[in-house]
Amino acid sequence: MLLSLSSQNVIQYLQAAGLFSMEDGASYKSVLPGSHQKNVNLLVNLAGDQQLLVKQECKSSFDSSNHEFFNEWLFHQLLQKFPVIGNIGAIASLLLHYDPENSILVRSYLSEYLELGEFYHQHNTFPTEIATAIGNTLAGLHRATFQRKEYRDFMSTAPAGQFRYSFYNPAQGLGSINQEIFSQVPTEALEFYTLYQRYESLESAIADLAYEWSPCCLTHNDLQLSNILIHSRWGKLDNCLIRLIDWEACGWGDPAFDLGAILASYLKIWLSSLVVDATLNIEESLDLAMIPIEEIQPSLLALLRSYFHAFPVILDYQPNFLNRIIQFAGLALIHDIHNMIQNQKSFERTYLCAFRVAKSLLTMPEKSVLNIFGISAKEILHPEGTKQISLVDKEQQLVRIYYEKTRLRGC
Template structure:
């Protein structure tokens, strides 16, 4: 979908059409920092959740990284903009599918397209990778007496179990869309940064809907900070292999 709509003006023009005076395809730039706390928010957010905003303000580099990502936003194709694992349906008989299967018999379907718009493809891939990392982070053994590094190591679902799937997903993406690297030389760096941004969005969802920000949220914020501020160094952590290995070993269809 990214590849066939990439830099296609007719697709962009279609999305810009405004039925009844309002376009349903306007999502905007998701690379926004955390806004200021309003008096209304103080009344709706529990005290322990306010710690997130305190920690966020403590790291100027985090806000700067998000600001740079906002500046480097390149809307260039149709994007889903909510590409989480629970928005991906896999056919119950997926093992019987092959590359020669008819187009109307898709092995995978994406649902919940309410946020689809003309956007940046790196955001979609970063969002789904963050969904994988969320499985790892939600399984952490967290306790005030345990250091962050130890909590990450003691996860019920270790990151090492998820890394092969994350790497295979990214390599399959590169196989399906081989031109993205030449069109966006810093593509992988931005994917990693958008992964960190998506983790922050997950934290915000926990705060606003579950009214919670616990030690798991603190660990998630630390990981998000590393991805946003040190994307190059974070590649082996996310994918389990180096950038050169990831890019030079595409999936053969």
């Protein structure tokens, strides 16, 4: 990397890149809290209340074979070439500048928006209008690019002098776990890795998910709440309630993966609020959650129903599409636990409860639908053709989202 950006030189870099005139004025504002070992994120104020987000990959993580920033630029070019999807407001590109030599991206910063996860944390409410907007936006992207060769060919473009042998299959487990793990994670976290390796059914479910991976449209591939922005005046707007950002991982992929990832993000709100204690078993911990899953269920249903209403063809293409969404959600939870252990070098007992839920989603997706959504798969896919089920009947149909034999001590 030839240039390392900092608060001392970012203004000069932007001026040299032609992104503003010195007469207009500019000032460095701050390093955003989102900066971490992978990227440095700098926020700059321009005249007229415009703000720029300047992102640079850290030297320690920079790799000439890493295509993430190139993917963001390629996505920007895609929207310029194909206005059909470029006109979808929620996914409109914010990219202003790409510098491959120094691994730098510059994009507009949306000061009137905030991260959806932060919105939920502040308000502790889950409006179905927001979830519906997410479902409609995703369906619009997937439907517009579904089995379209021109989009697939465009996304197969490789950086100059490099090759792309195939599109990445994200349906992967944690990889090999060896003795090095003992020096890399807290001792108490070893229980998670022990459980992960214990069940053949879990390994088989992940392998089947990878085998059945079916790339057929353009996908975001990193759809979590932190990559969804909600407008500060969302309740007063008819459109642009949300914006999807950070397209660095986008590519030609499986739409079930996007839906599974966002489903997992919602489930994490519930799972992170669990009450855990050595005197409680997992069922009691789930029942004592500070944010019960019942509070999130209306948004989960609104998201999926709006998606299927806008993109019903996907159910003909993949008849088991809903089950695969559930499985991808379980896989996303497992990877999230692993990443938190690796990055934070800490371990919480709620991770073990989350693992049990993730394992059930992966190995028993059909039975997990009723527990997660509160209604059957038939009611989700065909809401107009099903009758209401009484609360008593619904409770009788519920199945445990974990194996009864494996009640977890200390959780």
